[in-house]
Amino acid sequence: DLTRTMTFWEHGSSPHSPRQQPPGRAGPQGAGSLRRNSLTGEEGELTRVSNWPLYYLFSFGTELGNELFYIIFFPFWIWNLDPLVGRRLVIIWVLVMYLGQCTKDIIRWPRPASPPVVKLEVFYNSEYGMPSTHAMSGTAIPIAMVLLTYGRWQYPLLYGLILIPCWSALVCLSRVYMGMHSILDVIAGFLYAILILAVFCPFVDLIDNFNQTYKYAPLIIIGLHLALGIFSFTLDTWSTSRGDTAEILGSGAGVACGSHVTYNMGLFLDPSLDTLPLARPPITVTLFGKAILRVLIGLVFVLIVRDIMKRITIPLACKIFNIPCDDIRRARQHMEVELPYRYITYGMVGFSITFLIPYVFSFIGIS
DSSP: OHHHHHHHHTTTTTTOOSSSOOTOOOTTTBOOOOOOOOTTTTTTOOOOSSHHHHHHHHHHHHTTSSHHHHHHHHHHHHIIIOHHHHHHHHHHHHHHHHHHHHHHHOOOOOOOTTTSOSSSSTTTTTTTSSSHHHHHHHHHHHHHHHHHBBTBBOOOHHHHHHHHHHHHHHHHHHHHHHTTTOHHHHHHHHHHHHHHHHHGGGGHHHHHHHHHHTTTTTHHHHHHHHHHHHOOOOOHHHHHHHHHHHHHHHHHHHHHHHHHHHHHSSSSSSOOGGOOOOOOOOOOHHHHHHHHHHHHHHHHHHHHHHHHHHHHHHHHHHTTTTTTOOOHHTTTTHHHHHHHHHHHHHHHHIIIIIIIHHHHHHHTTOO
């Protein structure tokens, strides 16, 4: 009933009353935009929206767990705020998301049925639902931000204590609102993220230092992430889970390898311990302008790298494994194509974020 109540907020009816209009026949002034799965062609239900602020609020909340957010959020930390915190946030994110995706494919609980829920988003509909990895990420990231920055930067702890519940609640409730998870999925994701943080947070410093300083770290990082991506899944049917996990592992490996090269070339030097806690620098026009310039140049570079690697890896994998490439959507559903395409493409994206792009910034004088 709680799940039905949340999803029926979307069009203003009670969870036990008939829908105001059938899906796909909503009036133009009250229609909610559809979220389409580009890999399957499936679309969400077109339904009436009577509370637009709530719709946009939870649409924003669900985006806090999607690729667009990650591809802006982590680079922004690394390029503009604190590379050390950015790197370690990526480590935690990879751990949380990888364990969450693996757990989904072990438990294999389906997502909420429609009806009774109204599914406004279907991109992850082919995946299992328990636990909610959106809820896991939406819980782990703000908590990790506070754990990694408090004491390193000067700011009132109250700010962090306000940020954590607001961020987590927004993401968790948005998944129920979108019709993609039950209340139980979200609660399990929230608690699972807390457990993972409690177990692994004490080792994040050690992992980051190993990635940067150990001579053979890149070989170990690449081999470990590849092994995890290949041997973790025994899927009964195809879903977006396998590709998303390869994308996460590839990104993590690329960021770690990039930080290793960056450290050994001396591009980013973390401040010494005797300078902590760090004070926020005064915001000037020059500082703000450089930050905006770094984001714009960096994201354009990231998108170019991603597009180039995608155009190279998919046809190459199809050719190597003799898979027809005339239908890209179908070709990408083969493990032989999906895993190398996602892993290599997003590995290069991660490597670019922590090495190639900072090197460009240093070269043109905006680092």
